[in-house]
Amino acid sequence: MGISVFTINKICTVLLFVCLFFQIQNTAHAENKVQPIGNLKLPPFLTWRNAMYCLRNYKEPNPCPWKYTLNLSGSxxxxxxxxxxxxxxxxxNHTRAVLDCIDDVKRDFWxxxxxxVKDLNDVVNSRCNTH
Known part of the structure; x- marks a missing residue:
């Protein structure tokens, strides 16, 4: 009585998912949440988190009131x-730095x-060049 091909395929699939799970766990622990630019070699499906780290925890102190702070809404x-x-x-300057950080870690961020990111940079530059 041997092992069927179907059983071997199921075992291989389970092992593949277990390996992927541990790989993702390892990657998540290695992420730098304060300086996301150090996370450039993460898999594409994790890069959105880097952009969130840029928005929330950018390495420079934020001199701005909350209403002037860039957030996920984009306004x-x-x-x-x-x-x-x-x-x-x-x-x-802080807004530009956050936008640069996002551009570095996830170029297709919306x-x-x-x-x-380019749209917001253009708006900030245009607005501040007139003042």
Missing amino acids: LDVADSDADNFCKNGCM FANKAS
Whole structure:
């Protein structure tokens, strides 16, 4: 009585999933959540987390009020009267640094409002060049 081909296929499939699970676990533990740019060699399906780390834990201190901080929505709530403060007191530089981080770890990242990193960079640059 031998082992059927179907049984061998099931065993191989289970072993493959177990190996993939441990590989993903190893990769997740090796991730740098504070400086996501160090995670450049992660598999493509984990790169979205790097972008989240860029948004949440960027290595530079954030000098901006919460409403000026970039988030997953892709919108910055900067009123006309606050544009000078945003552009000249570090918020613009912090926003650009976060966008650069996201671009480095996930070039095809899109925010919830369908804006790309380039779109947001263009808006920030345009807004701050006029003030």
